[in-house]
Amino acid sequence: MTTTTQAPTIDTRTTADTASDVHSRLIDHWFPCSSVDAAVGTPAGSGRSEKALFTWFASRPIAQARAAVLAALLPNQAIHHNDVRLAIERGDLGAQQRLRQAIAAQYPAGRPVVLDMFSGRGIIPLEAARLGVTAVGTDLSPVATLAGRLLADYTLRDWSAEPDLPFGRPSTDEGLFDEAEPRLLNDVRLVLAEVGSRVAAATSPLYPRSSTGAFPWAFVWAVTIPCDHCKRRFPLVGSLVLRHPYTRTADDGQSLRLVTDKDTWRTEVIDGPPTQEPTFAAASGKKGKSARCPFPTCGHVHTLESVKSMGHAGQYRDALLAVGEEFQGSRKVFRVPTEQEVNVATSVDLSSLPSLAGLCAVPDELIPAGNQDTVRASGYGYRTYGDLMNARQTTKFVATARAIQEIAAECVAAGVSTGYATALAGYAAANLPRQLRRATRGAKLLSHGNPNGTAQNRVQVADVFSDESKVSFNFDYVEAGPGNGPGTWSSVSESGINALKKVLGESPAGRPGRFRRASAVALPFRDGSVDAVITDPPYYNMIDYADASDLFYVWLRRTLRELMPDLFDQTGRDGLQDKTDEIIVKRGNAPGEHRTRDFYEQMLSRAFGEARRVLRADGHLVVVFGHTDPDAWRRLVGALHDAGFVVTSSWPSRTETASTGVASIKVTVTIGCRVATANRPVATATQVDREVAERVKTAAREWDRDGLALTDQLMAAIGPAMEVYGRYAKILKPDGTQAEFDRYLTLARTAVRDATALKLDELPLETFDAPTRFAVFWQRLFARSDVPKGEARFLAQADNLRLEDLRGALLTESKSGYKLRIDAPSTVSDKSSTFEVVRAMAAAWDQGATESVAAVVAQSDRQPTDAHLWAVVGEILSQLPPSDTVAKALTAVQRNAGTITNLTHRVATELAESERDNQPTLPFATKES
Template sequence: MTGKLLERVVQSAKRKTADGKPVCSDAEVLFVDSLVIRALNKENEQRAENQRLTEMLKTKYPDISDNPLLLSWETENRPLPQPWPNLDDMLPVQRVMGDPARAKALMGFAKKYQIHFPGNLYGYDRAFQKLAAPLQSAPPSSSAAGLTVLDPTSGGGSIPFEALRLGCNVIANDLNPVAAIILHSTLDYPARFGVKLAEQIELWGKKLLARLDEELSIFFPDVAPIPAREKKSLEKHLDKIPESVLQFDQENVTAYLFARQVICPHCGGEAPLLNTCWVSKKPGDAWGIRIAPDGKSKNGKAYFETYQMCEGKGPDGEDPDFATVRRGVGICIHCRQAVSGDEIKTQARGESSHGRWQDRLYCVVASRFEPELDKHGMPRRFKSGIRKGKVRTRKIRFFRPPNDTDLKALEDAEKALAERWENWKSRGWIPTEKIPFGQKTSEPLRYGMSRWCDMFTPRQLLGHLTLIEGLNDLSPRILEQLGPEKGRAVVTYLQYAIDKGLDYNSRQTRWIPQRTSVSGTFGRHDFSLKWTFGETIFIGPSSGAAWGLSQVTDAYKGIASLLSSAHSQIKKGEESRIRIYNGPATHIPQISDHSVDLVCMDPPYYDNVQYAELSDYFYVWQKRTLKDLYPEIFSRRLTNKKEEAVANSVRDGSAKEAKQAYQRMMGGIFAECSRVLRADGLFNLMFTHKSQDAWETLTRSLIESNWIITATVPVESEFAASIHQKHKAAAASSIFISCRKREQNQGFPAVWTGIGGSGVQRQIQDAVEAGLKEFEPLHLNPVDQMVACYGRALRVFSEQWPVMDGDDSVNPVRAMNEASRVVSAYQIRRITANRLTVDDLDSESAMALTFFGIWGLGEFSFDEALNLSKSLNISILSKNAGYRVEGRMMGMNKQIPGNRSLGAAEETAGFHAPLIHKGSKLRLARPEERNPDRLSNPQTGWDILQGLIREYRKGDIPLARPYLEKHIPDNRHVVLDLLRIWGAEAGHPDLKKEAENILFYFNSIVERGMRPSKASDV
């Protein structure tokens, strides 16, 4: 039980009889009422669904029928015994500790077999929803109350937020003005004004939306009759009650989809650029878009039609994967000739003789309602509740091409914007600031968006500017009625509601067909060009603007509820425990020396996100409503990029200089943290970046600033389905690094290789091996395991720093390479159950197996692979077709068109090397991608493994047996061990089954002590 039921248990335990005696003195109970009965019914429904899932799984994958995890899940989901208890019965309650490791294992199981276990597998609410225990009850030695916590790079403020909930004095700082305003909104205002401020946010927000509805209604067509195709479907649905058709003959538009369109330089025709024709990938309700040319050979027009799909195709065989732009090159739907990337960019910037490209509305997303019918074809009605007697309805989403009304609304909006432009510009409300050239902002500049207002279509800009005008008009009234502080808070939250619309209504959004919804501008942490984009409607109760207001209001209520304790203390007259600063983390003069107990930070991750460049998108809008309220924060034209602690090769001139600048600025931050921290204080920082280069730069700054790493702990923190993580060999865990001040430097440096194995190298090996044993219960993914071991190695290294190897200084990379070597050896022992070690394998097989154990068949960074190979004393060499494996090397082929090795004949397909190089990424070649001649004449154990699998796929055991007998008569166990690893680690049920089939045959031959001599043996 969680939530309301759990709260009722606590109340029920205190319930008393009529004579005032406790109902139950030493046990918790739950009294049965209608809510409990509904919960029991819902639980049984859920269990029945889970049982159905397990039966489906066992039917589809018979080999997992005895899987312990599945069996325990099946047992747990047996139906609850009936009949149910009577109302007012008393049920004893037993509390059981949650098992997050098992929940995580179930999630992994579900992901592997592509199913969804409904409900909350953890069995308890998320951690942040649980308020901290009363601090007064904690022993003084363990209480955080009164401690001073600093986060010098606070961002959105999650660290100071939790510190505030624990009763700490909080200091939050961030260089970014957008982040600084967020800190006021997530820490200061909720603690000062409490949940009730939400009423004022909602009240004034509705006034702002009412003005928007009044001024923009003519630019968003109101409810209209549904299209002919939908009406035909409705009439069929209501064939028993045709008089009801008129009642439901109305559509509600929810979104508009746009594509970029250029003029074909060859035929002069309209060339819309769609990178997909999918508009919905919802199971059972998939839709596509058809681009229909008018058939003219010159100056042709393009039209759009929508269609529902059946078995992945349109009614006339249309392919929704069809695209008119790929890799930046377009194709004209009229003459079928290519439109070059340069021509597209030229038209985007308005520099082409063919004119400027345009935003073309190609699809309208709408919905309608229809009644649910009973078996007699009559409408079903609610039988109880506030809607008793009303017809039950269901929403039908559909997609249609734009009509004349839609197109006229766009034209009218563009005219209205032009009419109001000069007035709004004179009042300084239009963000006409130039977009500066930067690492992330170079992309919009390349496609003609030179000002921040160019990120929006005319209708979007009209809507956003109407809201800005409305908020500026309302602000004086809000400040007058609520006072300067509370009024400032309300105006700030209303600007956040506008910001929500800015995020979801721009030329940088994306339409997500899997969810049939618009994705925000920053779904990818960049300004990359979006060939198609979505627009939500601005007016009405279901508008994007109304949604933005509800999102902000709900978020405020949640935050304020979690800070209720801090609010209560302020209401009692206690001084606020929050200090917020906006400045560089390298210099925070407002904080006294040695005044902070804990520094806790989530530092900028090298070149991971260019926060300042991205934040300008919101900054230019926020300063138009908030500048007078926060003059010290909105004093600059754009955000401060010069002092931002990130690696920015555009700002700094080159990748090398960017690395040096990042290291220098991080060193400055760490030095400032040392200044303000007490001598016995603790410094905690979180690090998620998986790049060894980022680790080396961060830790060098840390160690050279006289910090000793005392502990490293991996904590799962990233959303696995995030677009930043998806399809990448990415670190899904943050590593929490704890540091203490170095009291004084050693009088002499430590040695890397000491006499009798006593040097730092040996200590790192011991620390990493101990860490691997400690991490086993956590079931970390291999990349996280490697990153966590970096921390163990750096702990030893920082304690002994400086370290010398002869006359050469040892840098942190050397320590991490040593950790990589230990981890790779461990991986090979682990996945072969100690049957194989690196020394048992040739160099290519050892390296391939190590890569496979860590990254599987996915992509991984060339730099990380190179560092890992160096730790094993194996060279990764780029080779042409037909190379020979010589010495401690692993061959690598560059991927070129046709999936063949560089130097191979055009007709010779497949990669000779087991490793494929493309761009800055590597991956292992699959068996079917390898060159047949190389596998027919294998040079390594990995070649034989992949050749064996390839032969099995071609002709089952009859072809696999002679291949194996020919190539490994004496070392069969090595390749069979590799095959076991392949099946266990490949991560797909089909590959596992394939490996098991081969192993079953060859193991049975070994057990019989003979080779097959007749066909029946095969």
């Protein structure tokens, strides 16, 4: 049984074919930044439901996608501003309908066409599809392409003519059917329940029921190794806590205890906190974990490298430690496994499993070399994706894939269309990634609460993607059983149904999106056939999309290969997703890795070149981007420039933290671009320098009024600088050579610094010496936190400083990056920066109060009334907490400014006399950093 996905039919008339094409769009002049900021933390704007429908990476708030689509398609008319705000902030359906009509009035039939060439989970195409336009999404990953179809294609189709499913329509009392709900939602709920029932029946011999007749919801496992010294095998356990205590409910909690006999060990489940130390942990006061043999007569300690070598030698074995059951509502209780449970769990034979879709039932695809950073288990000797879970877990996933295939075949046999059967199978298969997030050897037991019992003590299964796209690994892990509980089929089915229900409820009308797997450097569309390319490209080296999602791919391929051959019957040479054209910088040191910085830069330029090819002459390119590394911005802007685009606008929004709760990027920038015209003028660098500085300063003052943080302003400033840069065909320096755009990235940051409302006693920041300007701005931006080397170097360039010259004098360096010094400098002289002199003044106060401070001022050859000196004193004070020792010292210095001024004149005179008499200068003792 197969389906074939047709290539989207796109209207290919050129601009000259119609008279109603729009040349100026909202995004060129206005963007609802404040509305996006306000909406990203709300149900209407966060996109949590859309993101929960299918597991993918790099989540983006739906408010930003909606704003980008609307601003790129609407004509530049102020009449639309209020409706745009209502649509974004409240999800107002009436406003969306009016905007939909306004867009339709601007284009002929079949248009506009919106393309996202890095569509990922399909958030941007969904927003376009909801507006009734032709929305097309392409992605190199078949996993991402499936996600897009589930979100923005199948949800917008009319399935009302489909016959009943062959399992019979359940009664409303069963909670699986509701006449008032959409047909798709009811049928997906029914299919998921049918899959769960069949899997439970198929695997029930592997999961003995408890005394109450229920299946356990969880099983706690650990990897065991043979001790290098005594040769006895023992489990590697990182935590003995099963459930923390909670005094409010009189819950003592539960813990594991290892009991050793002469040559064997066993577990006990005890009430209360652990009474032993874990066998795999870091020694007190030391970094790096090690494994300690728990047998009293041994106690040998194994280094992590020794433990890893055992894995590569095939010496790991799985052992069942505890079983989790439901008790008294939400309280999870654990017990020791029975002998029957241990025997059944450890005697599963995978060799007898029949193949799936012509493939080995157990994923035998090798984890590519060099993936220890992304698929962590590969660094411990696990070679294939089938190795990432134990045999019983694997059997349950195989049974799930087989049940989905059988149900789809039965639906078609009963008269259901192949397209609908494929859609239903797709939603069922979406449960596999959701379960995989709570499965494999990376899913540890997550015990909320604390040892003293003052916090709620919920028990869950941890997400294996603990660090965005890194598949974690743990020696002790949890297997979700067939019962009801975290990570089980019923649990992930409920979350999927809830997500689908909300997506359907917020999509009352629209045109189904079209999704196909395609490379961004070879788009399968004709020249000049797209009105807007709106995309969120890969962020440099932030996420290894394909390598991380191969865990999903190997199971989806076994489930959907025959239903979706266009996605899951096309693989790379290794049987995994084809990574030939993946536009990322791969982390790690894989041998022969082609996804390098140069590759990323070249391929991104080619991708934007393809965007230019398929765009109509009046079309817009809109890029959503955010990254903390300036080099990533250089490569993005360079790729746009090389592809022949000019930036027309840039709009910062505070999206990331509200969207994900934790993020390294707080702001993303929506960048509007047009194809560069052929008749752009030539300008001098002096002229463009002035224009860039003025444009960024104007924008920065607006951002400051809006409360945008300085670090965010630095990122946002790239857009206005590139707007000016793109106006000219050439920018010539005095020597006749062309100015590079790197010059304007630096100038943009300098302009932000110069425009900041630092006050400094009303003295312009430009009037301070360069090291002080650098230090003051650094402290405003980063306070006492560590800053990566690339960012530090970029900030220094704004003042024409070299990072090497600042190291020691103003900055300290560590593995974490660079940090600003506020301790005393090693020496002070007339060549010292004002910032260094003020630091010396703070140290001097602790050593000799006013006289020592006066000596510092005199030694630095500063006038005691120097406004710049006292401005920096006040600035440093404003940035430090009152409890800080430097803050206390400078507060005292401020209060005694008059006395210090008088003393400085006397000290200066004494210094002059001592120098004339060749006597030693007044002592000034400082601390070395």
